[in-house]
Amino acid sequence: MSVRWKNSRVAGWGRYAAASSRVARPERQSELDRALADAGASLIARGAGKAYGDAAQNDGADVATTLRLDRLLAFDPATGVLECEAGVTFRTLLDVFVPKGFVPPVSPGTAFATVGGALAADVHGKNHDRNGSFGDHVLWFDLLCADGQTRRVSPDSHPDLFAATIGGMGLTGIVRRLAFRLLPGTGHVRVETQRIADLDAFFAAFAAARANATFSVGWIDALAQGSKLGRGVFETAEFAPAAPTAPAPKTLPVPLDFPPFALSRLSVGAFNEIYWRRAPAAKQSAVRPLDAFFYPLDRLADWNRLYGKRGFFQFQSVVPDATAFDATRKMLEAVSAAGTASFLAVLKTLGGPGRGLLSFPLRGVTLALDVPNAPGATALMATLERLALEAGGRIYLAKDALQAPAGFRASYPNLPAFEECLQRWDPQRRFASDLSRRLGIAGVQP
Amino acid sequence: MKNAWLILGASSAIARAFARRVAASGASILLVARDGEDANTLAADLVLRGAASCQAIGFDGDVAAAFKDFAQDAVPNVFLAFGGMPGQNEIDADPVALAQTLDVNFVAPVALLHRLMPLLEAAPGGAIVALGSVAGDRGRLKNYVYGAAKAGLHTYLQGLRARGVRSGVQVVTVKPGFVDTAMTWGLPGMFLVASPDAIAAACLSAIAKKRDVIYAPFFWWGIMTIIRHIPERIFKKLNI
Numbered sequence: 001m002s003v004r005w006k007n008s009r010v011a012g013w014g015r016y017a018a019a020s021s022r023v024a025r026p027e028r029q030s031e032l033d034r035a036l037a038d039a040g041a042s043l044i045a046r047g048a049g050k051a052y053g054d055a056a057q058n059d060g061a062d063v064a065t066t067l068r069l070d071r072l073l074a075f076d077p078a079t080g081v082l083e084c085e086a087g088v089t090f091r092t093l094l095d096v097f098v099p100k101g102f103v104p105p106v107s108p109g110t111a112f113a114t115v116g117g118a119l120a121a122d123v124h125g126k127n128h129d130r131n132g133s134f135g136d137h138v139l140w141f142d143l144l145c146a147d148g149q150t151r152r153v154s155p156d157s158h159p160d161l162f163a164a165t166i167g168g169m170g171l172t173g174i175v176r177r178l179a180f181r182l183l184p185g186t187g188h189v190r191v192e193t194q195r196i197a198d199l200d201a202f203f204a205a206f207a208a209a210r211a212n213a214t215f216s217v218g219w220i221d222a223l224a225q226g227s228k229l230g231r232g233v234f235e236t237a238e239f240a241p242a243a244p245t246a247p248a249p250k251t252l253p254v255p256l257d258f259p260p261f262a263l264s265r266l267s268v269g270a271f272n273e274i275y276w277r278r279a280p281a282a283k284q285s286a287v288r289p290l291d292a293f294f295y296p297l298d299r300l301a302d303w304n305r306l307y308g309k310r311g312f313f314q315f316q317s318v319v320p321d322a323t324a325f326d327a328t329r330k331m332l333e334a335v336s337a338a339g340t341a342s343f344l345a346v347l348k349t350l351g352g353p354g355r356g357l358l359s360f361p362l363r364g365v366t367l368a369l370d371v372p373n374a375p376g377a378t379a380l381m382a383t384l385e386r387l388a389l390e391a392g393g394r395i396y397l398a399k400d401a402l403q404a405p406a407g408f409r410a411s412y413p414n415l416p417a418f419e420e421c422l423q424r425w426d427p428q429r430r431f432a433s434d435l436s437r438r439l440g441i442a443g444v445q446p
Numbered sequence: 447m448k449n450a451w452l453i454l455g456a457s458s459a460i461a462r463a464f465a466r467r468v469a470a471s472g473a474s475i476l477l478v479a480r481d482g483e484d485a486n487t488l489a490a491d492l493v494l495r496g497a498a499s500c501q502a503i504g505f506d507g508d509v510a511a512a513f514k515d516f517a518q519d520a521v522p523n524v525f526l527a528f529g530g531m532p533g534q535n536e537i538d539a540d541p542v543a544l545a546q547t548l549d550v551n552f553v554a555p556v557a558l559l560h561r562l563m564p565l566l567e568a569a570p571g572g573a574i575v576a577l578g579s580v581a582g583d584r585g586r587l588k589n590y591v592y593g594a595a596k597a598g599l600h601t602y603l604q605g606l607r608a609r610g611v612r613s614g615v616q617v618v619t620v621k622p623g624f625v626d627t628a629m630t631w632g633l634p635g636m637f638l639v640a641s642p643d644a645i646a647a648a649c650l651s652a653i654a655k656k657r658d659v660i661y662a663p664f665f666w667w668g669i670m671t672i673i674r675h676i677p678e679r680i681f682k683k684l685n686i
Contacts, residue, residue, distance in 0.1 A: 006632030
């Protein structure tokens with residue numbers, strides 16, 4: 001049987017710069033081999049398409065989506081090790097394993113993401129200080145390599161390929177199956193919520209929580225200025241036994257692309273103000289379902305349509321502890337001065353480097369915020385990137401849609417080793433994406 | 447008593463979604479698929495999702511005998527999901543493709559169900575759910591061989607249903623519209639495409655509500671009612 005390719009427009013979650021690609025969607029493993037054999041100039045794996053930028057698109061060439069390779073294969077409750085196919089989503093992990101007393105070791109901001117994507121982006125969650133990033137929990141994976149062979153890759157069997165694939169944005173091949181450790185946990189967390197007056201208070205709160213809290217996250221009003229700069233809401237959380245809670249609210253659809261004027265500095269500023277005022281001034285604690293805490297935005301299906309047809313960018317940097325406060329302050333000043341309609345920005349601490357050559361984390365503070373694609377947006381994104389890089393930080397590839405090669409090369413010191421590895425395993429560059437061309441990874445040209 | 451489900455054509459996306467739903471209710475499941483490795487993968491998935499037990503076999507052996515052994519001490523049920531829809535051009539060009547289309551959509555399903563019916567009748571209370579197609583409601587220029595095979599299946603299921611009424615076996619004909627499966631992936635002209643899980647949910651709801659024939663999603667009933675009522679002298683000239 002031949003491979004059925006679907007001609008599609010493929011975009012990242014930010015919906016900026018969609019690509020025209022042929023897309024294969026294998027429903028069984030054997031079809032994945034055929035997709036690689038039948039692919040044209042190049043191929044890139046795509047999970048749920050939740051990366052914001054151009055990591056999982058391949059303009060003028062081919063894409064293989066793993067969404068239908070979504071079977072759970074084996075689980076050992078003694079060790080927590082789960083083997084599954086790459087297209088399994090975090091939603092499935094929660095549905096199936098929370099009743100068994102296990103949770104994903106690390107969860108990104110959406111439950112719709114796949115574990116294959118989580119491995120490729122080496123995603124982090126709200127527990128990075130405690131539990132590291134997704135790749136830290138991976139034991140092995142089966143990788144379809146450029147030569148058509150599938151290899152079971154572990155740190156012992158293929159150390160180079162293992163380190164290049166964790167956080168490697170799909171450029172080493174296609175992960176078919178993986179084994180990783182789930183952690184003991186419950187379906188609920190006790191969340192402590194606290195209003196934060198300014199950036200000083202935020203950094204103090206993180207410093208206190210970092211060593212003790214399992215989960216911690218800050219929501220910053222990115223439009224606040226002057227003495228209010230850096231104000232926001234700080235949450236820490238611990239697993240809690242199930243408590244009677246109201247049934248989970250249904251997912252609401254966003255039925256249309258919002259027009260450009262819907263999100264103005266005024267409307268978003270008002271939303272941020274309300275969000276801040278709603279949070280308790282003194283610390284308050286409540287038990288919430290795990291998914292409401294992990295994935296607040298999942299309740300709004302297709303929320304990216306709020307930003308309209310032009311799409312949006314998400315900026316996310318991490319800056320080392322030593323320079324984090326100054327850099328964060330400068331970045332927030334730049335955002336509020338630009339006056340772009342940024343919903344709540346997210347501030348988190350990260351505990352240390354990941355296992356991947358292109359893993360994003362380092363010990364420091366990460367700031368993430370949306371920038372609607374409006375006049376001035378790319379200039380603001382460039383300013384933010386410059387501030388992060390000057391402070392010794394880097395940009396998260398799972399979010400990035402705009403960075404130029406020079407800044408990327410300077411901020412990912414293990415890139416030469418990554419490119420060496422690609423040269424060894426994929427000399428023809430069978431795996432490529434819009435991202436790899438934009439950043440000139442391993443010499444691929446736009 | 448627990449339910450045992452025989453899933454015929456287990457590699458299809460609708461079968462996978464349906465099997466996951468019955469697995470979550472604790473049923474035991476026997477998968478039948480041509481791709482044995484793929485079926486074993488699904489079997490592992492279903493056990494982790496709550497199936498009391500799950501095994502996979504091929505179509506080459508005696509499926510009815512295997513299911514008889516498998517379903518001891520349980521109420522046997524059958525979900526028939528296999529089929530195939532080559533393009534009409536391919537069928538026009540190749541008599542083998544024509545024969546295969548009739549075989550996979552009509553001859554093989556009827557042969558299997560006819561072998562299985564006595565098994566279900568021996569332990570009444572179960573159901574046969576078979577996937578037909580809206581294409582079986584009217585012969586169309588673009589896929590009339592496939593449509594004719596499905597129409598034949600629909601007619602067979604009507605008779606089987608009448609037999610089941612007398613012996614305690616529920617027979618449900620499901621007529622899906624466009625579903626987001628490998629069969630429709632990349633085909634032009636798809637609209638109102640439903641997820642496989644939506645079809646699976648509709649199948650289970652049809653069993654619970656004792657329905658005989660359902661369209662899935664339900665609005666295809668309206669679309670097909672219109673299509674069935676277009677006079678033939680007009681319909682024959684339409685390019686749909």
